[in-house]
Amino acid sequence: MELIDAAAAAERLGIKQATLYAYVSRGVLRRRHGEDGRRSLFDAAEVEELARKGRPRRPPGASELVIESRITRLGADRPYYRGRDAIELAREESFETVAEWLWGGLPPLPGEPGQPDAWASDPDGVAAARRALPGGLSPLENLQVITTVLGATDTLRFHLDPASVAATGARLISGLVDALPQAAPATLAGGTVAERLWSRLCPAEPEPALLKALETALVLLADHELAASTLAARVAASAKADPYAVVLTGLGVLSGPLHGGASYGAERLLNEIQDPAQASRLIADRLRRGERIPGYGHTVYKHGDARGEALLALVEAAAPGHPRVEAALAVRKETVRRRLPAANIDFALAALTTVAGMIPAAGEAIFAVARTAGWLAHAMEEYGRRTLLRPRAVYTGP
Incomplete structure (x- = not known):
C-alpha cells in the first residue's frame, strides 16, 4: 500500500486540507497515522478512486487552458492511458501496442489476413529523408528534417479520419526511426521500433535488459496529457493541419530545455x-x-x-x-x-x-519518437471536432 501525506492527498483532490479532514469525519476517506502518531497519511489508491468518482479537482490556474480529452489522466505520480496504468503497460506491452491503444485500437495489428505490416516505413520517403540530412545535426534536429521530408512525400497525409491517421502514425514513427543515421550494424533493421531505434542511437549491440529499458522509456513517454508540446500539437490539429505538420509542431516545442531537452x-x-x-x-x-x-x-x-x-x-x-x-x-x-x-x-x-553508451542527446530522440504517438492521439480528437482552439489574451498594453 502506498501512503501519501495530507498535503499530497488534498492537492490530488483539488481541495483544502480542511476539506480533506471533513471527508475523514464524514467517512469518505480513511486516515492513518504515521509512526510518530501525529502525521496523517492516506492510501494513495483510495484517494485516486475518490478523484475518479468526480470529486472536485483544483481549479485551473491562471496560465492553464482546460480541454476535455479521453486519452490520458494524470494520477498522483503517474499517467493512465485510457484508464490503464502506464507503468503496468510498460511492463506488459510493446510500444507499438501502447501506441495503438492510445489511438483507440488502430491500425490493424501486423499479420492480420490481407493487411500489410502496419509498422513498416515508406522506403521512398525514408530514402528521400536520408538524402536531405545535412550532417552534423543532433538526433532531434534530424527528426525535424525527416518529418518534413516524410510529409512532403506522403500523398495520404491529408486523410484525417481516425483509421487513416492511425495508419499514418505507424508509418510516420517507423519512418522517423528508419531514416535516422545508422549508429550500429544494420542487423536490427526490420525489428521492433525499440530495436531499430537502438541501432540508430547506440554503436554497441543491445543487451536484452537495456533494450527492455528502452522499450519501457518509449511507453512511459508516449503521452502526458496537455504537456506544452501536446497543447501546441492540438492547436495545429484543430486548424486541420495534417499529421506531419502536427508532429513537426510538437517537435519544435519539445526541443526546449524545460521539456524534451x-x-x-x-x-x-x-x-x-x-x-x-x-x-x-x-x-x-x-x-x-x-x-x-x-x-x-x-x-x-x-x-x-x-x-x-x-x-x-x-x-x-x-x-x-x-x-x-x-x-x-x-x-x-x-x-x-x-x-x-x-x-x-x-x-x-x-x-x-x-x-x-548512446550518442549525445539520444534521450531527446527517444522522447520525440515516443511522444509522437501521443501527439497523434490528441490530433485525432481535434480532427473530430469542428472548432478551432483559440485562446484569448488579457490585454495589458497602453
Whole structure:
C-alpha cells in the first residue's frame, strides 16, 4: 500500500486540507497515522478512486487552458492511458501496442489476413529523408528534417479520419526511426521500433535488459496529457493541419530545455561525474550559480515521478555497478540530503542513454519518437471536432 501525506492527498483532490479532514469525519476517506502518531497519511489508491468518482479537482490556474480529452489522466505520480496504468503497460506491452491503444485500437495489428505490416516505413520517403540530412545535426534536429521530408512525400497525409491517421502514425514513427543515421550494424533493421531505434542511437549491440529499458522509456513517454508540446500539437490539429505538420509542431516545442531537452542536461551532468564523490561538489556549484538540477522536480508530480523510478530501477538492475549508474545514485543521494525535488523521468532517461553508451542527446530522440504517438492521439480528437482552439489574451498594453 502506498501512503501519501495530507498535503499530497488534498492537492490530488483539488481541495483544502480542511476539506480533506471533513471527508475523514464524514467517512469518505480513511486516515492513518504515521509512526510518530501525529502525521496523517492516506492510501494513495483510495484517494485516486475518490478523484475518479468526480470529486472536485483544483481549479485551473491562471496560465492553464482546460480541454476535455479521453486519452490520458494524470494520477498522483503517474499517467493512465485510457484508464490503464502506464507503468503496468510498460511492463506488459510493446510500444507499438501502447501506441495503438492510445489511438483507440488502430491500425490493424501486423499479420492480420490481407493487411500489410502496419509498422513498416515508406522506403521512398525514408530514402528521400536520408538524402536531405545535412550532417552534423543532433538526433532531434534530424527528426525535424525527416518529418518534413516524410510529409512532403506522403500523398495520404491529408486523410484525417481516425483509421487513416492511425495508419499514418505507424508509418510516420517507423519512418522517423528508419531514416535516422545508422549508429550500429544494420542487423536490427526490420525489428521492433525499440530495436531499430537502438541501432540508430547506440554503436554497441543491445543487451536484452537495456533494450527492455528502452522499450519501457518509449511507453512511459508516449503521452502526458496537455504537456506544452501536446497543447501546441492540438492547436495545429484543430486548424486541420495534417499529421506531419502536427508532429513537426510538437517537435519544435519539445526541443526546449524545460521539456524534451531536459534529459540532455541530465546526461551532461552524469558524464561530468567521473567519481561518485564528485556529485556533492557539482550539485553545490550548480545551486550556487542559481541553476536547476537537470532531471529533478516536476510541475505535476510534486512528490515524485513514478515513471522515473520505474525506469531507473530497470537501468540499475541491467547494469549494477556501472560508473554512470553509480553517478546517478550519487546524484540522487545528494539531492535527497539537500531536500531538493525528486528525480523525474528525464533523469532516468539520461541514466539509460549514458549507461548504454548512446550518442549525445539520444534521450531527446527517444522522447520525440515516443511522444509522437501521443501527439497523434490528441490530433485525432481535434480532427473530430469542428472548432478551432483559440485562446484569448488579457490585454495589458497602453
